[in-house]
Amino acid sequence: xxxxPEIAIAGCxxxxxxxxxxxxxxxxxxxxxxxxRARGRRAAMVSWDxxxxxxxxxxxxxxxSTWDSVDRPAEYxxxxxxxxxxxxxxxxxxxxxxxxxxxxxxDLAGLGVPVVPTRFLxxxxxxxxxPGEFVVKPAISAGGRDTARYGPPHAADxxxxxxxxxxxxxxxxxxxxxxxxxxxxxxxxxxxxxRFSHAVRKGPVLQAGAGxxxxxxxxxxYLGAATPSSAERDVAQWAAATVERRFGPLVYSRVDLxxxxxxxxxxxxVELIDPYLSLSLSPGAPATLASALDRCLVRTRSAN
Numbered sequence: 208x209x210x211x212p213e214i215a216i217a218g219c220x221x222x223x224x225x226x227x228x229x230x231x232x233x234x235x236x237x238x239x240x241x242x243x244r245a246r247g248r249r250a251a252m253v254s255w256d257x258x259x260x261x262x263x264x265x266x267x268x269x270x271x272s273t274w275d276s277v278d279r280p281a282e283y284x285x286x287x288x289x290x291x292x293x294x295x296x297x298x299x300x301x302x303x304x305x306x307x308x309x310x311x312x313x314d315l316a317g318l319g320v321p322v323v324p325t326r327f328l329x330x331x332x333x334x335x336x337x338p339g340e341f342v343v344k345p346a347i348s349a350g351g352r353d354t355a356r357y358g359p360p361h362a363a364d365x366x367x368x369x370x371x372x373x374x375x376x377x378x379x380x381x382x383x384x385x386x387x388x389x390x391x392x393x394x395x396x397x398x399x400x401x402r403f404s405h406a407v408r409k410g411p412v413l414q415a416g417a418g419x420x421x422x423x424x425x426x427x428x429y430l431g432a433a434t435p436s437s438a439e440r441d442v443a444q445w446a447a448a449t450v451e452r453r454f455g456p457l458v459y460s461r462v463d464l465x466x467x468x469x470x471x472x473x474x475x476x477v478e479l480i481d482p483y484l485s486l487s488l489s490p491g492a493p494a495t496l497a498s499a500l501d502r503c504l505v506r507t508r509s510a511n
Contacts, residue, residue, distance in 0.1 A: 212251040218272035227257035233272035242497035263293035306479040340384035340421035349510040356413035387466040396443035399500040408433035432488040
């Protein structure tokens with residue numbers, strides 16, 4: 208009898224030089240594996256770039272903490288396409304490809320979804336710094352990599368940051384810094400199997416003039432479970448539904464919101480690749496996600 212995993216939870220190595228078995232810690236994945244095993248499924252965490260994994264032998268591969276994907280996006284998308292061809296990839300490869308580059312925010316804005324005003328700078332284009340405080344980040348990034356907050360006193364540093372990213376061939380995002388990042392903070396709204404599951408409030412990470420910091424994702428401040436306002440929930444559902452109209456039903460998504468200066472919610476990001484879902488803050492969420500993946504496995508086996 209095959210004792211390999213029926214459902215693989217894809218993560219990443221603890222460091223670029225680490226062995227594939229040495230995974231970056233992810234409490235979400237640990238809870239999910241336990242919930243799947245409680246359902247009688249063989250589930251295991253694996254590194255997405257582990258050459259020893261036989262992906263075609265696995266029924267469902269759930270992308271959960273492949274957080275180094277943005278460091279080598281071309282390799283990552285080749286892996287996703289391959290896995291999608293030989294197994295069932297959750298979320299699918301076309302969703303991952305669209306969501307990896309934050310230019311997708313322009314797609315959402317074009318469809319009427321209220322997003323944080325964003326200017327995209329591409330290599331070879333002219334640009335000028337906006338007034339007031341603003342944030343600079345690469346369009347392919349996660350966890351605050353190469354991201355910094357600036358104001359008028361830091362104009363030279365901001366210009367240097369933008370120029371450095373453009374010289375690497377990266378598309379750069381420039382967004383206004385909204386005070387609501389500090390109070391009341393970001394609202395992350397989690398959907399599982401297309402339904403609202405729970406929400407989490409996050410505090411600020413960036414400080415004006417501090418520049419790019421090392422491993423900013425380890426400085427994220429989670430303020431606990433939260434109840435989104437009706438306006439926040441409506442905008443989050445609007446964004447999630449817009450994506451599903453394009454790609455079809457998704458097993459999981461997270462919509463990050465921030466209030467503008469008038470208090471209206473705006474979408475900062477729609478996380479469809481490997482968002483931290485804070486499963487520990489919603490007692491039923493691990494089982495709900497496990498059930499959704501279980502159904503994916505049943506459908507995969509029925510199709511074969």
